Amino acid sequence: xxxxxxxxxxxxxxxxxxxTVTCSQNMNxxxxxxxxxxxxxxxxxxxxxxxxxxxxxxxxxxxYKVSRKEKRNFPLILxxxxxxxxxxxxxxxxxxxxxxxxxxxxxxxxTVL
Amino acid sequence: AQTVTQSQPEMSVQEAETVTLSCTxxxxxxxxxxxxxxxxxxxxMILVIRQEAYKQQNATENRFSVxxxxxxxxxxxxxxxxxxxxxxxxxxxxxxxxxxKLSFGAGTTVTVRA
Numbered sequence: 001x002x003x004x005x006x007x008x009x010x011x012x013x014x015x016x017x018x019x020t021v022t023c024s025q026n027m028n029x030x031x032x033x034x035x036x037x038x039x040x041x042x043x044x045x046x047x048x049x050x051x052x053x054x055x056x057x058x059x060x061x062x063x064y065k066v067s068r069k070e071k072r073n074f075p076l077i078l079x080x081x082x083x084x085x086x087x088x089x090x091x092x093x094x095x096x097x098x099x100x101x102x103x104x105x106x107x108x109x110x111t112v113l
Numbered sequence: 114a115q116t117v118t119q120s121q122p123e124m125s126v127q128e129a130e131t132v133t134l135s136c137t138x139x140x141x142x143x144x145x146x147x148x149x150x151x152x153x154x155x156x157x158m159i160l161v162i163r164q165e166a167y168k169q170q171n172a173t174e175n176r177f178s179v180x181x182x183x184x185x186x187x188x189x190x191x192x193x194x195x196x197x198x199x200x201x202x203x204x205x206x207x208x209x210x211x212x213x214k215l216s217f218g219a220g221t222t223v224t225v226r227a
Contacts, residue, residue, distance in 0.1 A: 048213065
């Protein structure tokens with residue numbers, strides 16, 4: 001089954017404790033991205049990757065890092081989480097050819113205390 | 114930068130009736146896509162309908178249809194014969210034809226009443 005998976009689905013952590021949210025897709029997609037969803041703001045892009053070893057900032061990259069060492073994986077790293085990073089996070093992927101069809105992961109609910 | 118505006122934070126509709134969600138966007142580009150996504154309580158993002166800007170015909174998917182007015186930069190979603198399972202947040206989104214980043218509106222919460 002074609003899918004995007006994220007782990008964990010729920011996470012409660014404390015300020016300053018480094019964490020990683022994993023994202024994996026099994027569709028051989030070139031493009032992957034991370035969004036955060038906040039009430040009244042919709043989804044906003046954090047980082048994106050056009051292919052392996054190619055990443056760039058989205059609209060709200062502060063406080064986040066990403067890496068793309070393998071085509072299928074695109075982890076989101078919070079080196080020193082803060083309460084303003086409490087949010088719902090989505091990973092998405094698409095093919096370069098059919099980029100207007102983006103597949104979303106199930107979401108990760110992160111709470112930073 | 115492209116902006117997407119959904120001016121209705123919440124809407125309520127009786128089961129079997131029709132509800133229309135509004136969406137406007139701002140762009141100087143001519144080639145793009147517009148989308149409506151549904152987010153039920155499970156939080157999964159589900160594509161409801163997609164419209165290509167170069168197509169004049171409005172897209173339809175079963176009970177869901179859009180009214181795409183390119184000159185007015187308007188893209189409304191009509192849900193006909195509303196069902197309880199339609200209760201969700203709905204997001205309008207914009208994508209340039211030569212880009213990968215989706216720009217989302219703030220969302221409209223739709224509640225279908227029994």
